[in-house]
Amino acid sequence: MRVDRLFSPIMIILALAAFLLLFGLDNRPFWQDEAETAGLAKNVLTYGVPRAYDGLNIISQERGSEFDGNFLWRWSPWLQIYVAAAAFRLGGLTTFAGRLPFALAGLACIFLVYQLVRRNLGDRTWALCAAALLTCSVPFLLYARQCRYYSLGAFFTLMSLYAFKEDWQSRFRPALLLCLSIGFLFYTNYLLFFSYVMPTLLVGLWLYPGEFPLKRTTIITIATLIIIVPGLFLFRIQEQSHIINLAVIPNNLENYFRDLVQYMIPLPIAAYLLWRWRRFFWTRAGIPGESGEKFILFLGLIILGNIIVLSLAPQCEHRYLVHLYPLCAIILGWVILKTWRYHKISGVLLAFLLFVTNWLYLVPMDWLQISNRPNQTNRQMLTYPNLPLRLFLTELFSPYADVNRNFIRFFQTQARPGDLILTTYGDLPLQFYTPFQVIGGLQGKISPSRPPDWVVSRYEIRYNRNYQLQDAEKFIREKLSLTADYQAIILPWEDEPFGNRPDPYYHRFVPATKPLAQIVIYKKLTRRQHVP
Amino acid sequence: MFLNSLTVKKLLLTAGLLIVLGSGVCQLPELQDYLFPVNNLESISRQARRECSRIRDDLRTLNERVDYLKWFQAHNGPDQRISKDRLLAFPFSEAIRPLAPRYFWQTNIRLAHKNRLKVERKLQYLQSRLNNIDPNPPAHPPQAGPAMPAKSAAVSGSMKQIQQFQNQLIDYKSNLMELSKQLAWL
Numbered sequence: 001m002r003v004d005r006l007f008s009p010i011m012i013i014l015a016l017a018a019f020l021l022l023f024g025l026d027n028r029p030f031w032q033d034e035a036e037t038a039g040l041a042k043n044v045l046t047y048g049v050p051r052a053y054d055g056l057n058i059i060s061q062e063r064g065s066e067f068d069g070n071f072l073w074r075w076s077p078w079l080q081i082y083v084a085a086a087a088f089r090l091g092g093l094t095t096f097a098g099r100l101p102f103a104l105a106g107l108a109c110i111f112l113v114y115q116l117v118r119r120n121l122g123d124r125t126w127a128l129c130a131a132a133l134l135t136c137s138v139p140f141l142l143y144a145r146q147c148r149y150y151s152l153g154a155f156f157t158l159m160s161l162y163a164f165k166e167d168w169q170s171r172f173r174p175a176l177l178l179c180l181s182i183g184f185l186f187y188t189n190y191l192l193f194f195s196y197v198m199p200t201l202l203v204g205l206w207l208y209p210g211e212f213p214l215k216r217t218t219i220i221t222i223a224t225l226i227i228i229v230p231g232l233f234l235f236r237i238q239e240q241s242h243i244i245n246l247a248v249i250p251n252n253l254e255n256y257f258r259d260l261v262q263y264m265i266p267l268p269i270a271a272y273l274l275w276r277w278r279r280f281f282w283t284r285a286g287i288p289g290e291s292g293e294k295f296i297l298f299l300g301l302i303i304l305g306n307i308i309v310l311s312l313a314p315q316c317e318h319r320y321l322v323h324l325y326p327l328c329a330i331i332l333g334w335v336i337l338k339t340w341r342y343h344k345i346s347g348v349l350l351a352f353l354l355f356v357t358n359w360l361y362l363v364p365m366d367w368l369q370i371s372n373r374p375n376q377t378n379r380q381m382l383t384y385p386n387l388p389l390r391l392f393l394t395e396l397f398s399p400y401a402d403v404n405r406n407f408i409r410f411f412q413t414q415a416r417p418g419d420l421i422l423t424t425y426g427d428l429p430l431q432f433y434t435p436f437q438v439i440g441g442l443q444g445k446i447s448p449s450r451p452p453d454w455v456v457s458r459y460e461i462r463y464n465r466n467y468q469l470q471d472a473e474k475f476i477r478e479k480l481s482l483t484a485d486y487q488a489i490i491l492p493w494e495d496e497p498f499g500n501r502p503d504p505y506y507h508r509f510v511p512a513t514k515p516l517a518q519i520v521i522y523k524k525l526t527r528r529q530h531v532p
Numbered sequence: 533m534f535l536n537s538l539t540v541k542k543l544l545l546t547a548g549l550l551i552v553l554g555s556g557v558c559q560l561p562e563l564q565d566y567l568f569p570v571n572n573l574e575s576i577s578r579q580a581r582r583e584c585s586r587i588r589d590d591l592r593t594l595n596e597r598v599d600y601l602k603w604f605q606a607h608n609g610p611d612q613r614i615s616k617d618r619l620l621a622f623p624f625s626e627a628i629r630p631l632a633p634r635y636f637w638q639t640n641i642r643l644a645h646k647n648r649l650k651v652e653r654k655l656q657y658l659q660s661r662l663n664n665i666d667p668n669p670p671a672h673p674p675q676a677g678p679a680m681p682a683k684s685a686a687v688s689g690s691m692k693q694i695q696q697f698q699n700q701l702i703d704y705k706s707n708l709m710e711l712s713k714q715l716a717w718l
Contacts, residue, residue, distance in 0.1 A: 359556025
């Protein structure tokens with residue numbers, strides 16, 4: 001390879017991205033959701049299919065409704081599980097191996113962003129700017145470093161856009177790529193599929209009406225349907241649809257739009273784009289003629305449509321927006337270049353604010369008093385004006401043992417073979433990393449054959465979707481007498497709610513200076529230890 | 533004229549970005565701690581005051597929503613006219629009440645529970661923060677003689693305030709328990 005190609009700007013960006021995505025990938029253990037994927041992947045290595053029961057433990061966070069009578073997982077799509085299983089097969093049952101393929105998918109997203117803009121819109125500077133923005137997006141990096149579908153979702157979203165901008169109308173390969181990327185998006189997470197495909201199709205028909213030849217479009221639609229139909233039945237989507245709750249839609253819409261402007265597209269830029277395209281909402285004459293801006297409008301409307309569809313689902317989580325981060329990076333890259341061409345100083349200031357800080361996101365929201373800062377957040381998190389990359393690098397170079405690491409270490413050293421552990425949350429990481437039977441969490445009804453040897457009553461009280469206490473919490477309160485039958489062991493570590501959760505509302509880069517609540521573990525007293 | 537307006541636009545854009553930049557710099561945690569050092573007690577007391585006011589607001593909203601739901605239950609149906617007071621307090625709910633009473637009921641019950649949970653979590657976190665206060669904070673660097681009594685007076689003032697907040701939390705807790713019971717009966 002020639003030296004100038006080796007040190008081309010995109011190679012430098014990719015090298016930086018590879019470092020940010022791969023360095024210290026196993027600093028912290030899997031948290032609850034990652035451990036669900038990892039646990040199922042571990043079972044794939046034994047049974048060939050994702051089984052929720054391995055003869056000792058049950059993997060569940062929905063009171064056992066995720067699997068059928070044979071414990072076959074029929075809740076979330078299997079692609080992420082098989083990807084993790086393949087990684088475990090090659091790299092062993094380690095945290096690093098579990099997260100590696102997803103981090104690599106994150107890296108591929110950065111390259112695809114570059115390729116999509118450079119190849120189809122012909123602007124190399126814009127392409128580099130967008131790729132660099134995605135590389136510097138700390139929420140995206142956090143999600144891509146998880147053993148979970150997030151980066152795969154972003155990858156297939158980008159892949160479908162890439163195929164769409166190629167000549168799929170007449171060539172076979174782009175058409176096949178379009179079909180497969182949409183199909184795989186379904187098997188990554190069907191919520192992303194539904195929220196992405198419908199708006200994209202409608203917006204595409206509206207903005208690029210001449211680019212949808214009837215015959216080819218019909219063939220691709222049918223082929224995609226053939227790919228996804230087995231999944232529609234396998235994952236019991238019809239049964240899950242009853243959890244759609246109309247009551248939550250207004251609240252979800254509010255939360256998603258707030259998330260969008262707090263982490264993805266700053267409010268002033270969103271307002272500017274709306275103002276710029278205001279005529280478009282009344283008349284087709286407002287559609288930009290320039291191909292780059294038209295594509296930006298296309299992406300903006302896809303994001304808007306995504307949020308509207310997502311708001312129908314009961315759970316409102318930032319993770320369902322992760323596949324839109326690359327789209328936002330493309331939009332922001334375009335805005336930076338537009339500003340630079342308009343006024344150099346402003347362009348530099350804007351680039352600094354967007355690359356290095358989160359101030360353009362949070363400061364205007366603070367002025368309007370609409371920023372979202374749940375009470376568990378602190379000033380060293382992304383919910384406060386900060387230098388996100390500095391926080392991220394601090395975490396990489398000064399890792400700390402989080403709540404899951406501390407629990408794992410404790411039970412690995414203190415519990416004995418055959419012990420039964422009951423915990424109100426964090427059961428899945430314990431199942432993955434320790435050889436013990438772990439019950440409780442969000443698994444649902446508990447009926448142990450004997451009183452648990454260890455009880456962990458986590459500081460944060462967990463409720464179900466109907467705002468009722470989780471079964472594990474109820475069981476501890478109603479069936480156990482912790483003061484009489486157990487010895488409380490107070491450990492000097494903080495009982496933080498989640499551990500390595502990537503959600504910017506919860507992710508801690510540095511430990512709290514003074515723990516709010518310490519970890520308390522209850523050990524069952526033997527008969528001799530009982531005080532009459 | 534055209535050039536002028538263009539220059540003004542550019543200036544406004546730069547000024548706006550500079551204001552955000554300046555504001556962001558001022559809010560950086562490390563710089564804030566360096567420029568405006570406050571002692572730990574003072575900062576906790578300030579935070580507790582802010583949180584108590586939020587909890588009070590949330591409890592008021594919860595109380596109003598529970599009363600609203602009780603009123604709806606007692607009058608049994610959507611035929612009641614839209615009231616101006618209720619429209620001001622709950623614009624969305626009051627607007628949809630006659631049109632979709634079931635949806636109205638579900639939405640408000642959910643929002644009430646969400647509100648209850650929010651208050652419960654806030655109380656839990658604030659209480660831990662207040663209980664965790666170190667009564668003997670690490671010694672401050674030596675200071676000139678006359679400043680010392682003023683400092684200890686400030687500390688005892690903050691401690692007194694924190695005690696008041698703890699008492700307020702007890703009231704809020706009992707208030708929340710009462711509202712939770714009413715909500716459970718609905």
